[in-house]
Amino acid sequence: MREELQLGNADLADPEIAALLEQTGLAQKVGSLPLGADTPLGKLEPGSADLSEGQWQRLALARSFGRQAKLLVLDEPAAALDALAESRICSTIRDIGARRCTTTLYVTHRLAAARSADEIIVMKDGRIIEQGTHAALLAGDSYYAQMFNTQRKWYLRRQVAEA
């Protein structure tokens, strides 16, 4: 895991690596590995540990955070993440944005994550069709609002979604 993170930023030191793994919820996993952050991952050599799809994605996120770049492009970064992790990642992104003045371009189908963005761009057939804040886009009868409501329907408490 150390190398996986240093791949994005060779200067990362131990405390930073520990912080990144903590931020992405991998600290516990690392603790369970025989050689900690130095355990080889995958299936190349004997003694390696493999990760689940979601854990690989967490690691990719940790790597991107560790780059300490001014622009972060995340393409469907939570596709394999569980609900708790996704929510944690969203707040981490806002936190990083505030602290380091990082711009984030977050590509997603999950509108819950889009909601927390400063500005939302809606694309269709290679064109931008709508643009604005969550509140503004939701106010009108926008394509965005339709999408949001389609997804929201599934989450209404105690009410089975009707067609």
Place this chain on the structure above:
Amino acid sequence: MSPAKEEGFVQIARKALPLVFRVSPVLFVLEYAVTVLDALLLVLTTVALRDFFEHVSGLAAGSVSFDSTLTSLLLFALLKVADEAIDGVANFVGEYYAGRSNQAMMNELNLKADRLDTVVFEDPEILNQLDQAYRGALNVRSLVHVLMDIACLYIPYFVFMGLFLWRAEPMLPFILLLVFVPVLASHFLRSRYYTRLDDRTVILRRKEEHYKDCLTARAFFKETRALGASAFFLSRYSQAFKRAQKLRYRTELKSQGVAIAANALTLAGYASILGVLVSLLLRGRITIGSFSAILAATLEMFAMMTEILDNRLGELSASLGQIRRYFKFLDLPEQEYGEIHVGGPKDIVLEGVSFTYPGAARPALSGVSLHIAAGETLAVVGENGSGKTTLAKLILGLYRPDQGRILLGDVPLGELASGSAYKNASCVFQDFQRYQLSLRDNVAISDFARLSASSDAEIQGAMAAAGFRANARQMAQGLDTLISKEFGGTDLSRGEWQRLSIARAYYRSHQLIVLDEPTAAIDPFEEDRIYRDFMELKKDHTAVIITHRLGAVRLADRVLVLREGRMVAIGTHDRLLDESQYYRGLWTAQSRYLQ
């Protein structure tokens, strides 16, 4: 790497011979019949040459006529031409046979790999063995070919030539034997060096392969470039390469040292034979004609010896280790299955199921007991690494529990032929594959036996249900459109690939369907439609849906919550919201942003 029970050369040869023979017994017999003929002609040529030399020296002395000398020359020439022609035929048949054998050995290996339990592929040790076996497969025939040539060509030839020399001077064949034995021994020694080398370099080879992919394979290189990590992988690649090179260099040094010692012996033997011949000539024990013939024969014999010992056995000793791994892989234990047929929908029962990946420190699942009724829809939720995908693979019969058992109806899954365990099941994996095939094959690959009988409408039906809408670009050639950037076809977006993988699962006839995060790359409208269609289509099928999108969980009759490999709760969505604090936490984390 377990030097304890390595197979000897004889054991390997006894396994290889029937395998290669069976490829085409008729051609096999033909090839080596021609080889025997070749040996015969070689010997006759030698005799004819000596005869010709005798004639020439007789002609010079005036005791032999010109005509009979000319006849002996013609006879020699005729035999020589015939020998070359036969040699050509043997080579041609041999090349053809080599191609067919290599294909058959590869096939054998692929079939074997297919019969092995899925879980063994989680073991890096097995992956190393497979890599070596693939190389070994291409050398099995060479091994048999060398052995057959030794039996059919070299032994008859050397026995006859030994007699030929023995008649001139009984000491000569023994000098030849003295040369032979150490050279042969040197090859056994060298083959052990190379086996050890291959065992030590196979990991480096697989690493080289992986780093090369990181640098240039389509699935990797965009991310590698964005990270600016090309230099990193380049240095990793050359590190692995250099380490392998260093090992190769050391082995080569040792091996060549042995070879030089053996060659020195050969040279000494050659010199002794020359010395003996000259002394025989000087003492008048042989004629000048015999001297020339024996000299020519000895020259040819040493050429033959270099050919078999240095070139052919030399190559073989370098690849013997890989051939050994090939047979070792073919001998890996397979699970024995009974032939039981499971017809109709069945309940799936898990009794105290635990599972640990090979080499892993802790179990991925432990003590899972569960009853999934036929026709039920079960959702499985939990954090990353909680064991959801492992559970799916166990239910599908891809992995076998370490403890406890899984029953299909009242039949334990372990007793089913792996084929019949999958026969009734279909699945969409989280890490679905992007098969570089035509659109039709991409869907129909899940139930290929059915393809010839099914209409295009059936395939298109599965695609429509999965929300795969083919636009003009993709469908230029309808279902025959090749979906592959690599092979010059068209490519799809990740979401389109995912829909295609769902279509694939639908096309397969099944009673159980497992969906592992099937809509991660699909937009909200389409996701909504896919889940609704799914519920309509599934009818009386049993379904297991693994998802992090808890909204979809409401479709399920019950929800299973996993945490660190253990069941924490099971029940209806509504009940769990009331009773399970952990589940409520997961639900709220997602739904609060959508209120």
